[in-house]
Amino acid sequence: xxxxxxxxxxxxxxxxxxxxxxxxxxxxxxxxxxxxxxxxxxxxxxxxxxxxxxxxxxxxxxxxxxxxxxxxxxxxxxxxxxxxxxxxxxxxxxxxxxxxxxxxxxxxxxxxxxxxxxxxxxxxxxxxxxxxxxxxxxxxxxxxxxxxxxxxxxxxxxxxxxxxxxxxxxxxxxxxxxxxxxxxxxxxxxxxxxxxxxxxxxxxxxxxxxxxxxxxxxxxxxxxxxxxxxxxxxxxxxxxxxxxxxxxxxxxxxxxxxxxxxxxxxxxxxxxxxxxxxxxxxxxxxxxxxxxxxxxxxxx
Amino acid sequence: xxxxxxxxxxxxxxxxxxxxxxxxxxxxxxxxxxxxxxxxxxxxxxxxxxxxxxxxxxxxxxxxxxxxxxxxxxxxxxxxxxxxxxxxxxxxxxxxxxxxxxxxxxxxxxxxxxxxxxxxxxxxxxxxxxxxxxxxxxxxxxxxxxxxxxxxxxxxxxxxxxxxxxxxxxxxxxxxxxxxxxxxxxxxxxxxxxxxxxxxxxxxxxxxxxxxxxxxxxxxxxxxxxxxxxxxxxxxxxxxxxxxxxxxxxxxxxxxxxxxx
Numbered sequence: 001x002x003x004x005x006x007x008x009x010x011x012x013x014x015x016x017x018x019x020x021x022x023x024x025x026x027x028x029x030x031x032x033x034x035x036x037x038x039x040x041x042x043x044x045x046x047x048x049x050x051x052x053x054x055x056x057x058x059x060x061x062x063x064x065x066x067x068x069x070x071x072x073x074x075x076x077x078x079x080x081x082x083x084x085x086x087x088x089x090x091x092x093x094x095x096x097x098x099x100x101x102x103x104x105x106x107x108x109x110x111x112x113x114x115x116x117x118x119x120x121x122x123x124x125x126x127x128x129x130x131x132x133x134x135x136x137x138x139x140x141x142x143x144x145x146x147x148x149x150x151x152x153x154x155x156x157x158x159x160x161x162x163x164x165x166x167x168x169x170x171x172x173x174x175x176x177x178x179x180x181x182x183x184x185x186x187x188x189x190x191x192x193x194x195x196x197x198x199x200x201x202x203x204x205x206x207x208x209x210x211x212x213x214x215x216x217x218x219x220x221x222x223x224x225x226x227x228x229x230x231x232x233x234x235x236x237x238x239x240x241x242x243x244x245x246x247x248x249x250x251x252x253x254x255x256x257x258x259x260x261x262x263x264x265x266x267x268x269x270x271x272x273x274x275x276x277x278x279x280x281x282x283x284x285x286x287x288x289x290x291x292x293x294x295x296x297x298x299x300x
Numbered sequence: 301x302x303x304x305x306x307x308x309x310x311x312x313x314x315x316x317x318x319x320x321x322x323x324x325x326x327x328x329x330x331x332x333x334x335x336x337x338x339x340x341x342x343x344x345x346x347x348x349x350x351x352x353x354x355x356x357x358x359x360x361x362x363x364x365x366x367x368x369x370x371x372x373x374x375x376x377x378x379x380x381x382x383x384x385x386x387x388x389x390x391x392x393x394x395x396x397x398x399x400x401x402x403x404x405x406x407x408x409x410x411x412x413x414x415x416x417x418x419x420x421x422x423x424x425x426x427x428x429x430x431x432x433x434x435x436x437x438x439x440x441x442x443x444x445x446x447x448x449x450x451x452x453x454x455x456x457x458x459x460x461x462x463x464x465x466x467x468x469x470x471x472x473x474x475x476x477x478x479x480x481x482x483x484x485x486x487x488x489x490x491x492x493x494x495x496x497x498x499x500x501x502x503x504x505x506x507x508x509x510x511x512x513x514x515x516x517x518x519x520x521x522x523x524x525x526x527x528x529x530x531x532x533x534x535x536x537x538x539x540x541x542x543x544x545x546x547x548x549x550x551x552x553x554x555x556x557x558x559x560x561x
Contacts, residue, residue, distance in 0.1 A: 037477070038475060038476070039471055077474050080471070111474070111498065111502045112498070140506075141502055141506055141535070142505060144538065170538060170541065171541040171542060
């Protein structure tokens with residue numbers, strides 16, 4: 001089965017992860033821009049980060065047969081950082097229209113401060129201006145209140161709910177999100193957020209419509225194979241194949257397809273791998289024989 | 301906005317380390333800062349290898365003089381010069397430092413390099429008109445490694461006009477580096493004394509979330525509000541819905557009624 005991980009921070013992962021993901025059937029990922037574990041102190045580091053997501057990281061993914069898309073934003077935590085927040089907002093218009101940018105995100109709340117309100121709303125406005133959907137993070141602390149406030153802000157701004165993916169849901173927030181037209185993401189984590197068994201229970205209760213799962217794997221304790229592992233858990237629990245495919249393929253394709261930058265036909269065609277390629281003179285290889293699958297060899 | 305509670309020049313000294321300290325700052329801030337520099341200087345000097353004492357004397361002299369330049373460099377070098385071992389204070393030293401306003405819980409966990417770094421920051425802060433201390437502290441923090449940053453956070457409550465460091469302290473609470481989070485959230489009187497309600501509540505919930513015993517949060521009882529009680533109850537509900545355990549010390553919050561902020 002083809003799988004889509006709609007939230008994973010690949011810049012924090014290794015090529016072994018890419019290989020394992022490809023072997024497990026993941027052929028597409030969305031990498032939201034987020035924070036790096038500690039605050040940045042210069043706007044320029046965001047710009048290079050955005051360029052890296054659009055350049056080197058896309059290329060790296062392609063070397064393992066994985067389509068890489070990204071979402072760009074000032075993340076909720078760093079929205080509180082007056083050194084950089086407005087500067088990043090000023091930078092975004094230059095990058096949001098690029099190929100491969102399929103949403104504005106992650107945006108939303110962390111501490112639920114006035115600054116977070118301001119930049120959350122400003123970035124929903126940017127999403128409207130660039131005709132993009134929005135990927136919205138919900139806070140780790142005070143999550144239910146944070147989700148309610150997220151949905152209220154989406155309504156207040158007048159942003160179309162069907163273009164919002166509210167992420168990191170739990171038992172308590174999912175019904176709130178499904179009561180709107182927003183989509184609901186679930187981050188399957190080894191210890192926090194959501195796990196496979198709980199996810200199975202949620203799918204049994206609420207079905208597959210507008211439900212997505214992701215690994216949210218990053219530099220912390222996390223697992224880039226959580227989407228295939230959740231598929232296995234759903235299968236074992238007797239959830240039918242069509243519902244599983246809806247959750248791990250059709251829903252992310254449909255949601256991010258609203259950007260107009262994700263071509264379903266291209267995604268479902270074969271993924272060529274040609275590790276002989278270079279990006280700005282660099283290769284992901286370190287002396288290995290390049291893998292070439294499906295790609296046209298020279299002279300063909 | 302920074303919050304200052306119960307602080308006035310008439311606050312009686314010595315009720316406990318924390319209140320006493322605030323009273324001292326509000327009345328005779330400079331003298332007390334100098335007192336602390338001297339107290340820490342004595343403690344640190346006794347723990348130096350002979351070869352380090354000359355460096356320490358020279359550095360302190362330069363920084364207490366007109367020129368705060370070189371603070372960042374000395375701040376970094378301190379751990380190599382003085383070592384990173386637990387302070388292991390004698391009863392007299394402990395008594396002297398707490399009388400000067402340092403929180404007992406904090407100095408009991410402190411190390412020689414941390415004490416030296418706090419002394420360096422305080423030495424720079426003493427009696428220099430027109431010094432942009434905020435910028436200096438921010439620079440040392442931002443360019444610091446994790447242990448340098450922890451020392452800055454430990455010093456905040458002791459610096460003159462501490463409320464100006466709320467932004468920096470709140471930023472530290474957002475860190476994923478757990479020792480950094482604990483340097484501000486635990487055994488540190490700063491948050492209870494200066495954080496606005498929102499930041500204080502977020503810090504406490506993060507302490508619960510990351511498994512930090514709430515007993516380590518200085519001044520928690522006096523900052524429990526109905527909103528914090530609600531947040532703690534919601535956290536317990538979220539954990540229960542997820543089939544997870546609820547930390548028992550959450551009762552320190554939920555069984556309190558909550559004072560009006």
